[in-house]
Amino acid sequence: MGTIETQVAIVGAGPSGLTLAALLREWGVACVVIDKFDRDQLVARARAGFLERRTVQLLDRLGCSKRLRTEGLPHTACEFRCDGEVIRLDYADLCGDTPSFVYPQQEVVADLLDGYESAGGAALLGRPVVGLGTERELPVVRCADGTVVRAEVVVEAAGQYGPVRAALPTDAFTEYDVRHGVRLLGVLAQTPPFAPHTVYGQHTDGFAGQMLRSPEVTRLYLEVTEDESLEDWPEERIWRELDDRLSLPPGALRRGPVLERSVVEMRTWVLEPLHLGRVALVGDAAHIVPPSGGKGMNLAMADAADLAGALSRHFRADAAGDAPGTSARCWRPTRSGAWPTCGRCRSSATSCCTSSTARGPAPRTRGMSKHCGGPGCSGCGTTCPTRAPSWTATWARNSTRHSEPHGSVGARSRRGGVVRLPVESGYPHCGIGISPPVLAQATGAGHRPARWRPSAMLT
The missing domain is CATH 3.30.9.10 (D-Amino Acid Oxidase, subunit A, domain 2)
Known part of the structure; x- marks a missing residue:
């Protein structure tokens, strides 16, 4: 019991939560990991374990790949069989010398947890989260044993039905669901x-x-x-x-x-946006993909790497006394990278409470809006107590690569609902299994399907 103050509270000690914690600690950002399971339960939960080469490289960088390299099974090929014909794809020929590996997820968790705790990382294991609130305009996580964790940012990494995700208003998100x-x-x-x-x-x-x-x-x-x-x-x-x-x-x-x-x-399920105010979602809390491709854990750890980079830049900018912003390396603007914003609070010209589209377009800027769009937001970055920090703009843009910024700028026509998308035959699905025409029809013209890219830190 007691109160803990930190910069980032991570709920969920799975691959994404522990990867995020390890990277943040390496980059000097204080964090605490919270999970309802104790260590023995975490490492006993048998899960799938296909690790793509980028994930292997990430574990190499974190110093958590020794057992993976010695005990894991190198996965060097894939085979397709149809009507007696066999087609074999050799990964080494296509992707270079770094192989993928088959290595159980619970062993990945054990290695990441060992590395994080041996480096002095704080982990509150066996402590279920029972509440999410705010104090002094910052999020607060409450545990069943009475422990209170105050943080500047809370990250939900405990899956689709995690306690933080359950505490957020459902009408703040749009769900894209492909059966x-x-x-x-x-x-x-x-x-x-x-x-x-x-x-x-x-x-x-x-x-x-x-x-x-x-x-x-x-x-x-x-x-x-x-x-x-x-x-x-x-x-x-x-x-x-x-x-x-x-x-x-x-x-x-x-x-x-x-x-x-x-x-x-x-089923393919994606939640949008990937954050609400100072709460971010990673891994299965944000998206679920079919198991047949072995992508789930790899996407979750890529989420963590991208979010860790955005958070570290945010906190470094705060420490230097600079206005936190997005770097050119991280921004990677699409064809619609500039957006009309209010000249007073830099919110979307179509959603700002103090401006009107009738006044004409405001100056165009590549900076993201300070309008969080959350409950109680007044629309002005200088007075809104629930305003989202700038890292959320970076995180949303990095992770989903839509042609419109998420949450902060622009209103979504189907926000707060579940968009069930049909599967089109004969069209190559893009990234998450949603074809561009279908997604454009569901979300409005100008959108592109979500694509997960390799983390900038691995390039």
Whole structure:
């Protein structure tokens, strides 16, 4: 119990939260990590573990890749099977010498937590968050044991149903929800993989796939119909369908005990904007992608790297007495990088409470608005007590790359709702599985689909 004051409070000790904490500490920003699970529970939660080469490079930089390099399985290829034809893609030929790895997520968490705590990082584990409030115009996180954490910025890194996300007003965000019309039966089996890489199979009866987990455990997928449940898939049927759909010779895939079975709907979900005032969202709190591509943990850690860079620049600017702003390296403006703003408070000319579009466009600027758009905001950066700090502009622009800044500038026509987008056949999906025409139709002309880019810190 007691009160802790810090610059950044991170709720969630998963890959994104611990990556963010490690980077902030390295760059001299004080932070505290809070999680409802204790250490033993965190490292015992078995999760997927495909690490792209950029994620591996990030762990290298943090000094947390020693066990990954010695115990992880290098993942150097991907294979596609269809009607007896096999197409193999060699990652080394396409992407250079740095391989991807298969390494369980709980081991990534253990390595990041060891590195963070050994460097003196503060972690409040086994302390559920029960409330989010404000004191002296700054956010406050309250834990079940009475601990209070006062911070300048709070980051939700505890997933889609995390306590901070649940405390925020739903009408402050827009949800983009793509249902792909496909359900997969996921099977975790105690059997060695039949090939040393990922395999995707297309068959008249549906998709089948193999994802590596360890030399003794394999993740397998089968496409199932909407009306089928787990009871319709006994083990014998699972093994038979895998052999047929992947065109495997007898004995290639060894039968073994099925450790887990679950049915997953293929869904892409993105929340916008990625922050509200002084609260930011990373990882599954901001977006969910289908598991078949192995992107979830990699996107979450890329979120953390981008947000860490924006926050470190913000706090460095504060320490130097400068007005915090966005750097050219971070800004990366799109074709609509300049926006009409109010000459008085630099808010959007269409949303500022003290200006009107009838007065004509205000001077154009690449600076982001100080109008947070949150509850109780007066619209003027000089008087608004809930104004969002400048890092939020940087974070939103870095992470989503829309042609319109998020939250701070401009009103969204469908803000506060759920936009369910159809999946267009015959169109290459961009980044998150939403095609440009569909997203433009849902959000208004001039928008582009969200794309996740490599963190600037890794370039």
